[in-house]
Amino acid sequence: MLDLAIFATLVVIGYIVGRILEARHYKSIRAREQDYGDIMLFASRFPPTLNPLRQDLVAGSVVVSADYFKTAVARLQGIVGGRLKSYETLLDRARREAILRMKEEARGRGSRMIVNVKFQTFSIPGRKPGSLAGVEMLAYGTALLD
Amino acid sequence: MLVTNLEIVPGKRIGKHLGLVQGSTVRSKHVGKDILAGLKNIVGGELKGYTDLLKEAREEATTRMVKQAESVGANAVLNVRYSTSSITQGAAEMLAYGTAVFLE
Numbered sequence: 001m002l003d004l005a006i007f008a009t010l011v012v013i014g015y016i017v018g019r020i021l022e023a024r025h026y027k028s029i030r031a032r033e034q035d036y037g038d039i040m041l042f043a044s045r046f047p048p049t050l051n052p053l054r055q056d057l058v059a060g061s062v063v064v065s066a067d068y069f070k071t072a073v074a075r076l077q078g079i080v081g082g083r084l085k086s087y088e089t090l091l092d093r094a095r096r097e098a099i100l101r102m103k104e105e106a107r108g109r110g111s112r113m114i115v116n117v118k119f120q121t122f123s124i125p126g127r128k129p130g131s132l133a134g135v136e137m138l139a140y141g142t143a144l145l146d
Numbered sequence: 147m148l149v150t151n152l153e154i155v156p157g158k159r160i161g162k163h164l165g166l167v168q169g170s171t172v173r174s175k176h177v178g179k180d181i182l183a184g185l186k187n188i189v190g191g192e193l194k195g196y197t198d199l200l201k202e203a204r205e206e207a208t209t210r211m212v213k214q215a216e217s218v219g220a221n222a223v224l225n226v227r228y229s230t231s232s233i234t235q236g237a238a239e240m241l242a243y244g245t246a247v248f249l250e
Contacts, residue, residue: 010188017189025191051157057149057226059204063197065183067190090190097192116151122230124196124238126187133183134193136200140228142150 007072014068021067022089029096036103041141042115052144056109059140060101063124064094066132094137095119102139111143147212148222148249155222161250164218168243169210173203175236200240204228207242220246 042048047055066074070086077084098119106114119139126133148155175183179195186193207228215223226244233239 014188014190018191021189021191045153047152047156055148055150055152055155057151057208059228061197061201061204063193063200065186065190065193068188070190071187118151118227120228120230122200122232122238125232125235127180127184127235129235133180133187134196136196136230138204138228138230140151142152 010068011072014070014072018067018069022093025093025097029093029100032100033096036100036107038112039103039106040113041099041117042113043117045116047115047142047144048113052146054145056111056143056145057140058102058105058109058111058114058143059138060098060103060105061136061138062094062097062101063134063136064090064097065134066090071132091121091135091137094135095139098137098139102141106143109143109145111145113144113146114141115144117141147215147220149208149212149226149244150222150224151226151244153225155224155249158249160247162248164215164220164246164248166243167211167214167218167220167223167246168241169207169212169214170239170241171203171206171210172233172237172239173199175199180236200230200238203238203240204242207240211242211244215244215246218246220248222247222249
């Protein structure tokens with residue numbers, strides 16, 4: 001009974017605080033995406049400009065954690081399968097954050113173009129077997145300066 | 147040393163291919179950070195400690211790769227890739243690899 005009470009409390013805290021934090025994060029992401037809108041990303045392997053002055057490897061990464069509510073929902077949903085909306089937004093936030101950090105590094109070097117952008121996702125296992133401590137999202141590419 | 151994930155360097159010619167170079171490091175989590183991460187798992191959000199840990203590890207792997215490239219006489223590493231894998235519950239390996247070349 002006590003276990004259930006603790007579990008319920010954590011789920012409620014996770015839901016309320018997690019939602020607030022997520023909304024705040026999305027707000028900050030949108031604002032910064034506007035700000036960094038002048039930096040273009042290309043997934044192509046070859047640079048669109050022929051003679052860049054310089055090229056630098058730039059990267060952005062972030063490790064995010066799911067909240068208790070998301071974890072609980074995901075576990076339940078795992079029984080029936082299908083779309084895990086709670087994790088979708090988590091990974092979306094992480095990827096956009098990683099892109100923004102990569103763009104920040106590019107801007108610091110005076111570049112406005114990143115080519116050959118690659119993404120990599122790495123899940124960090126938690127202490128309990130099968131649990132998830134966090135997910136690392138990495139974005140990297142070559143920033144061109146011309 | 148030019149480090150890039152492009153396969154060509156515009157305006158430069160590859161004089162010599164010097165083969166694959168790589169650098170890697172295995173890092174383990176700090177117990178304190180682990181406990182903090184456990185708390186963070188309740189409300190969610192960024193695990194700053196882990197972000198920095200993996201970033202440092204990636205930088206070290208890159209540095210080691212660059213050192214190897216220097217030792218074979220390269221002045222650039224092209225087509226650089228990163229790879230991460232978890233070894234055990236508390237440790238991860240970070241690998242950086244690419245092709246060492248001499249640009250003219």
